[in-house]
Amino acid sequence: MILLYLVLVFWGWMTIYSASYNYEESLSIFNMDLVSGKQFLWICISMVMAVVLLLLDSRWYQDVANVAYVLILLLLMFTIVVAEDVKGSRSWLFIGPFSLQPAEFAKFATSLALARYISKNGFDLKHSRRDYLAFFIILVPVMLIIMQKEMGSALVYFALFLVLFREGLTPWILGAAFSAILIFIVSIRFSENVFWEATSLGTFLALLFIQVLLLSWFSLANRRETMMRRVLLALMLIPLFLACLCNAFFWQFDLAYVLLGSLALSLIYITWASLKKNLKNVFALVASIVMAIAFLYATDFLFEKVLQPHQQMRTKVFLGMIDDPNNAGYNVNQAKISIGSGGFLGKGYLEGTQTKLKYVPEQDTDFIFCTIGEEFGFLGSTLLIVLYVYFMIRLILLAERQRHRFSRVYGYCVVSIFFFHVLINLGMVLGIMPVIGIPLPFFSYGGSSLLGFTILLFIFLRLDADRLRISV
Amino acid sequence: MSKDYSSRSTVIIAMVVVVALAYIVRLAHLQLFSDEYERSADRNAQHVKTIYPERGILYDRNGEVMVYNSVYYDLMVTTREMKNLDTLSFCRHLGINVEDFDKRMKEIRNRRINPGYSSYTPQVFMPQLSMEACAPLQEHxxxxxxxxxxxxxxxxxxxxxxxHALGYVGEVNRRDLENDAYYAVGDYSGRSGIERMYEEKLRGEKGKEFYLRDVHGRIKGRFANGNKDVPPVPGKDLTLSLDADLQAYAESLMQNKRGAVVAIEPSSGEILCYVSAPTYDPSLLVGNGSSEHYRALSDSPYKVFLNRPIQSFYPPGSTFKTLQALVLLQEGIITPQTKYACHQGYSFAGMKLGCHSHESPMALAPSIATSCNAYFAAAYRAMVDDEKYGSSQASMQVWRNHVSSFGYGEKLGVDIAYEQSGFIPDENFYDKLYGKRGWKGATIISNSIGQGEILATPMQIANLCAIIANRGWYYTPHMVKAIEGESLDPRFTTPHRVSVDSVHFQPIVDGMRAAVTESFGTSRGVAVPGIEVCGKTGTAQNAGVDHSIFMCFAPKENPQIALLVFIENGGFGATWAVPMASLLLEQYLKGDIAPNRKWMETRLLNANLMEVEPEQK
Incomplete structure (x- = not known):
C-alpha cells in the first residue's frame, strides 16, 4: 500500500514537472521556480508526516477524533473571516511562505468524527432516528466550505454518504438523489418547447420518467399485486394514447397535463387500494412521487435563481446546449484535444505539445491528467486508472478486514473521498462530468491536498496495522 | 446487534469498477477511435511557415538570361495575433503615417476588397518591400x-x-484559389504569356516549415525538430526559342507603330521573334505601382494588352494566294503551266475584281510574284463551280479541309496563353448567309485573294510561311525550346503534314522568289545581298488606311527563318513592311546591318504610324 502510494506520488511529481516544463529553458525538476520543485518540498513534508502518523498510537486517533473535528470547524470559520479573496474563493490561509487550504484537512477530521460517531454502540440507521445526527457531522463542514465559496471541495463530503450506505443507510436515499439529478438534467437539457403549449420536452420526459419510476417501485414493493399493476399501466398508457390521437386529429393541447392527470389518478388509486388491502410502503412511495413532481417544477427556479450565472453557463455547456469552445467550454475542449492527440502510446514524456505550450489551463492542478493522456497515451492513462482502481479496491478490502467498526468506517471514508475525487476529476477532464474544480489525488500540484490525502491515508494504514488489537 | 451490511462492499467495488471501465471506454474513444483531436492539436500547436521556391529562370535561345528573380519582402499581418501595437513607432519604421495604417487595416478586414480575409492567417499588409525598405522594421x-x-x-x-511573349506574374485571384489547391491567398502565379502557360513548371513546389506555437501565439521552436519540414523545390528553368537580339531589334523597328512581327525557325517550329506593338517594359508590371501601371496600359487607346500575333485577326490578303495556289494544284484545277488572262482585273457577273496592270496571260509562278488577282479569282471560281464535286457545298468542304490542314480557322496550339483561332468559312456558313442554292463560285470570289470572310492571325500567316519553307509540313510554333530536366510537350515535337503534296510547293517557292528578284515582283525591297529571300506581300483591306502584311523566308534552300511583318495601317507592303523584313532577315542571318543599309534602318526607326487612320467610317 505504501509502495502504491509512493508510485502514485512519484509519477504525479514527474507529471507536474512535465506540465510546468518549458521548451526554451529546461530547468531541473528540483528548481524551486517550477511547481515541481515546490511539490518536491511538499512531498518531503508529507513523507515526514506519514512517518509521524505511523508512529502514533492508533487509539490516540479515536480519542482525538472529536477534538480534531471541532478544531477544524473553528479553523474553517476562522478562514472565512480572515482569508483573502483568491480567484473568488476565501479558502486560503497564508502562514509565512506557505499557503494552506484548511478544507483539505477537514476531510480527515470529518472522517475521524464520523467513524467515531458510527462506531458507538448500537448505531443503527434503520431503527434509531437519532442516529441521523451522522448527517450533520457531514453537513456542517459542507456549509462552512460553501461559505468559503469552494463548491468543489464541499461536494466531496457528499461522498461520505457512501460510507453511511455501507453502514446501513437505505439505498432509496441514493436512488432518490440519483433520480433528482436525472430529473434536473433532463428538464434543463431539453428546455425548448416542442409541443403546442408551454411545457418543454424536458418536463414531458421527466414526467414520463416519474411514471416509470412509480410503476417499477410499486412492482418491486408489491410483487403479488398483478392486477393492480395492470390497472396502473392502463391508467398511464390509455390517457396518453388517447391524448396523442386527439392531438393528431382534433385539437391540440399540452400533453404534460395528461401525464400529470394520469399520475394523479394512479396515486389516488394506489392510496385507495392500499387502504383496502393494507399494503405496506405505500406512504413513502406516494410522498416520493409527489416530491419528485414538485422538484421537477422547481428545477427551473433552482437553475435560474440558485445557481450563479457562471455555474448556469458551465451546466449548459456541459449538457451540450450551447457550444462555446472559447469561454466556459474552453478548458474541457482543450483537455479533450490534448488527451485525444495522445493516441495509443502517447507522444512521450516531456514531448506533449498541447500541455507544453500551455493550451490547457490549470494543467498542473485540476487538469493534470491531460499531461498523462497526451504524453503516455491510452496505455499510460489506462494504467493510471487501473492503479487507482487497484488502490481503492485494496482499501475496501483492508477496511472490510477491520475488527473495529471505527477503523472500518474510517477506511470507507478514505475510499469514498478518493473515489469521489478520481470520479469527478477524471470525468471532468474527459468531458463527461461538469467542471468542478477538485484535485486528482497525488497528481495535482498543491501542498495542502497532497498533505491532506497523505494524512487521510496514513491514519488508516496506522489503524490497519493495529487491527488485531482487542481493546477499543 | 445491528444487521451485517458487509455484502454492500461488493456493491461499492462494483461501482468503482464500472466507473473505471466507463472512463477507459471514454479514453479509447478520445485517443484511439477519433483523429479529430489530433488534428485539433496540430491546428493548435503547429504554425506552418510557407517557404516559397525560386521561380524558374527564362533564358533566350543563346543562353542569355531574360527573366530572373530578385528578393523582396511582403509585410504580413495576422490580425488576431496583433497585441498592444505601438502604431506610431510601427509606422515610423515603415515610413508611413497613421492614416495610411488605419486605411490599410480597414482594407485588409474588408472582405469585399480582400475576399480571402481570415483573422487567423497572415494577410499582406504591404507588398514587395525592398531589403533596404524593411531593414529598420526587421530589427524591431x-x-x-x-x-x-x-x-x-x-x-x-x-x-x-x-x-507579350513572357507575360507577367501577379497575385492569384479567387478563381485560381478555387481551381488549384496549391495556391493560398496572396500567392503569385503567371497571369499571361509564357509565365501562365508554363506556370506549373516555373512555380516549383512550396516548402513548409513547422513551428511550435504556444497558446499566446508565440513561436517556441521547431515542431518535431524540423523532421516534418518540407524543403521547397525550385521552379524549372526554361530556355526560350526567342533570340533576344532579334527580338530587341524588331521591337525597336516597331516603335511608334502598331502591329506584329513573328519569326519562326521552319525546321523546328521555334519562335525566334515575337513582337506585339505597341509594347511595354515588362518590369512595369512588377512590384509597387504595378497595378497603376497596369491600369494605365489597359486604358491606352492603342490596345497595348492585345497580344497581336495570336489575338488579332484580319483578312490575310494576298499572302493567302500562296495557300490558294497549293489547294488548286492539289485538286488538279490548275497546273504550274495554267495561264489565266488579266485585263487589269477579273470581270464576272457584271462586276470586276480589280488588278494592277501587268503582262497577260501569266503562268502560276509569275502570277504569285506579281500577285495577280484575276488569276486566283478565275481558278478559285473554277474549283468551287467544278462539277466533279457535285455542288458548291461539296467543293467548299474539300477546299476548307485543305486550308484547315495549314492551321487556319483553328487555334494552332502555340504555348502562349489566350490564342485566337481566326476564321475560315465553310459551306454551312454560306448556306445560312445566302440560302442553300443561293451561292456559287462568283458569290464568294473575294476568298480567292484572301479577302471576304477569311480571317487569320499573324501567327497563322507566319506558320504558313514556315510550311512553304518546309515544302509541306510544320511543327506547332512554340516559344519554349527546352525545360530543365524535362522533355518538351510531344505536341511541339510531332511534325504535322499538310494535305497538299510536297511536289506542289516548288512553283509557289519559285513565285515567292520571283517576287523578290523579278522586275514585276511585289517584294523587291526585301532583297538582302547574298541571301536568297522568298517573299509575298499582302494587304488587309481596312476601312481606313490598309494594313500591310509581308511574309518571307530565307534562304530559299534550307530555310532558317520564316518571318511575318504585320503593320496596322501600313498601307502598301513595300513602304514599311518589306524593308523592315529585309532588315530583320539581315540582322538574324548576318548578325548586323551593312553600313550601306543603315539609311533603311533610320527611316524605319523614325517612322510614326501610330496616328494614321483615326477611325474613318
Missing part, C-alpha cells in the same frame, strides 16, 4: 506581434523586351 519586428516578413522573389528583366 519582435515588438509587433502579428506582423511578420515573408520573403518573396519578384521577376526582374535583363532587357525591357518581349513583354
Amino acid at each position: 519586428l519582435f515588438n509587433y506581434p502579428g506582423f511578420s516578413l515573408q520573403k518573396r522573389s519578384l521577376r526582374s528583366y535583363s532587357r525591357p523586351v518581349a513583354a
Whole structure:
C-alpha cells in the first residue's frame, strides 16, 4: 500500500514537472521556480508526516477524533473571516511562505468524527432516528466550505454518504438523489418547447420518467399485486394514447397535463387500494412521487435563481446546449484535444505539445491528467486508472478486514473521498462530468491536498496495522 | 446487534469498477477511435511557415538570361495575433503615417476588397518591400506581434523586351484559389504569356516549415525538430526559342507603330521573334505601382494588352494566294503551266475584281510574284463551280479541309496563353448567309485573294510561311525550346503534314522568289545581298488606311527563318513592311546591318504610324 502510494506520488511529481516544463529553458525538476520543485518540498513534508502518523498510537486517533473535528470547524470559520479573496474563493490561509487550504484537512477530521460517531454502540440507521445526527457531522463542514465559496471541495463530503450506505443507510436515499439529478438534467437539457403549449420536452420526459419510476417501485414493493399493476399501466398508457390521437386529429393541447392527470389518478388509486388491502410502503412511495413532481417544477427556479450565472453557463455547456469552445467550454475542449492527440502510446514524456505550450489551463492542478493522456497515451492513462482502481479496491478490502467498526468506517471514508475525487476529476477532464474544480489525488500540484490525502491515508494504514488489537 | 451490511462492499467495488471501465471506454474513444483531436492539436500547436521556391529562370535561345528573380519582402499581418501595437513607432519604421495604417487595416478586414480575409492567417499588409525598405522594421519586428516578413522573389528583366511573349506574374485571384489547391491567398502565379502557360513548371513546389506555437501565439521552436519540414523545390528553368537580339531589334523597328512581327525557325517550329506593338517594359508590371501601371496600359487607346500575333485577326490578303495556289494544284484545277488572262482585273457577273496592270496571260509562278488577282479569282471560281464535286457545298468542304490542314480557322496550339483561332468559312456558313442554292463560285470570289470572310492571325500567316519553307509540313510554333530536366510537350515535337503534296510547293517557292528578284515582283525591297529571300506581300483591306502584311523566308534552300511583318495601317507592303523584313532577315542571318543599309534602318526607326487612320467610317 505504501509502495502504491509512493508510485502514485512519484509519477504525479514527474507529471507536474512535465506540465510546468518549458521548451526554451529546461530547468531541473528540483528548481524551486517550477511547481515541481515546490511539490518536491511538499512531498518531503508529507513523507515526514506519514512517518509521524505511523508512529502514533492508533487509539490516540479515536480519542482525538472529536477534538480534531471541532478544531477544524473553528479553523474553517476562522478562514472565512480572515482569508483573502483568491480567484473568488476565501479558502486560503497564508502562514509565512506557505499557503494552506484548511478544507483539505477537514476531510480527515470529518472522517475521524464520523467513524467515531458510527462506531458507538448500537448505531443503527434503520431503527434509531437519532442516529441521523451522522448527517450533520457531514453537513456542517459542507456549509462552512460553501461559505468559503469552494463548491468543489464541499461536494466531496457528499461522498461520505457512501460510507453511511455501507453502514446501513437505505439505498432509496441514493436512488432518490440519483433520480433528482436525472430529473434536473433532463428538464434543463431539453428546455425548448416542442409541443403546442408551454411545457418543454424536458418536463414531458421527466414526467414520463416519474411514471416509470412509480410503476417499477410499486412492482418491486408489491410483487403479488398483478392486477393492480395492470390497472396502473392502463391508467398511464390509455390517457396518453388517447391524448396523442386527439392531438393528431382534433385539437391540440399540452400533453404534460395528461401525464400529470394520469399520475394523479394512479396515486389516488394506489392510496385507495392500499387502504383496502393494507399494503405496506405505500406512504413513502406516494410522498416520493409527489416530491419528485414538485422538484421537477422547481428545477427551473433552482437553475435560474440558485445557481450563479457562471455555474448556469458551465451546466449548459456541459449538457451540450450551447457550444462555446472559447469561454466556459474552453478548458474541457482543450483537455479533450490534448488527451485525444495522445493516441495509443502517447507522444512521450516531456514531448506533449498541447500541455507544453500551455493550451490547457490549470494543467498542473485540476487538469493534470491531460499531461498523462497526451504524453503516455491510452496505455499510460489506462494504467493510471487501473492503479487507482487497484488502490481503492485494496482499501475496501483492508477496511472490510477491520475488527473495529471505527477503523472500518474510517477506511470507507478514505475510499469514498478518493473515489469521489478520481470520479469527478477524471470525468471532468474527459468531458463527461461538469467542471468542478477538485484535485486528482497525488497528481495535482498543491501542498495542502497532497498533505491532506497523505494524512487521510496514513491514519488508516496506522489503524490497519493495529487491527488485531482487542481493546477499543 | 445491528444487521451485517458487509455484502454492500461488493456493491461499492462494483461501482468503482464500472466507473473505471466507463472512463477507459471514454479514453479509447478520445485517443484511439477519433483523429479529430489530433488534428485539433496540430491546428493548435503547429504554425506552418510557407517557404516559397525560386521561380524558374527564362533564358533566350543563346543562353542569355531574360527573366530572373530578385528578393523582396511582403509585410504580413495576422490580425488576431496583433497585441498592444505601438502604431506610431510601427509606422515610423515603415515610413508611413497613421492614416495610411488605419486605411490599410480597414482594407485588409474588408472582405469585399480582400475576399480571402481570415483573422487567423497572415494577410499582406504591404507588398514587395525592398531589403533596404524593411531593414529598420526587421530589427524591431519582435515588438509587433502579428506582423511578420515573408520573403518573396519578384521577376526582374535583363532587357525591357518581349513583354507579350513572357507575360507577367501577379497575385492569384479567387478563381485560381478555387481551381488549384496549391495556391493560398496572396500567392503569385503567371497571369499571361509564357509565365501562365508554363506556370506549373516555373512555380516549383512550396516548402513548409513547422513551428511550435504556444497558446499566446508565440513561436517556441521547431515542431518535431524540423523532421516534418518540407524543403521547397525550385521552379524549372526554361530556355526560350526567342533570340533576344532579334527580338530587341524588331521591337525597336516597331516603335511608334502598331502591329506584329513573328519569326519562326521552319525546321523546328521555334519562335525566334515575337513582337506585339505597341509594347511595354515588362518590369512595369512588377512590384509597387504595378497595378497603376497596369491600369494605365489597359486604358491606352492603342490596345497595348492585345497580344497581336495570336489575338488579332484580319483578312490575310494576298499572302493567302500562296495557300490558294497549293489547294488548286492539289485538286488538279490548275497546273504550274495554267495561264489565266488579266485585263487589269477579273470581270464576272457584271462586276470586276480589280488588278494592277501587268503582262497577260501569266503562268502560276509569275502570277504569285506579281500577285495577280484575276488569276486566283478565275481558278478559285473554277474549283468551287467544278462539277466533279457535285455542288458548291461539296467543293467548299474539300477546299476548307485543305486550308484547315495549314492551321487556319483553328487555334494552332502555340504555348502562349489566350490564342485566337481566326476564321475560315465553310459551306454551312454560306448556306445560312445566302440560302442553300443561293451561292456559287462568283458569290464568294473575294476568298480567292484572301479577302471576304477569311480571317487569320499573324501567327497563322507566319506558320504558313514556315510550311512553304518546309515544302509541306510544320511543327506547332512554340516559344519554349527546352525545360530543365524535362522533355518538351510531344505536341511541339510531332511534325504535322499538310494535305497538299510536297511536289506542289516548288512553283509557289519559285513565285515567292520571283517576287523578290523579278522586275514585276511585289517584294523587291526585301532583297538582302547574298541571301536568297522568298517573299509575298499582302494587304488587309481596312476601312481606313490598309494594313500591310509581308511574309518571307530565307534562304530559299534550307530555310532558317520564316518571318511575318504585320503593320496596322501600313498601307502598301513595300513602304514599311518589306524593308523592315529585309532588315530583320539581315540582322538574324548576318548578325548586323551593312553600313550601306543603315539609311533603311533610320527611316524605319523614325517612322510614326501610330496616328494614321483615326477611325474613318
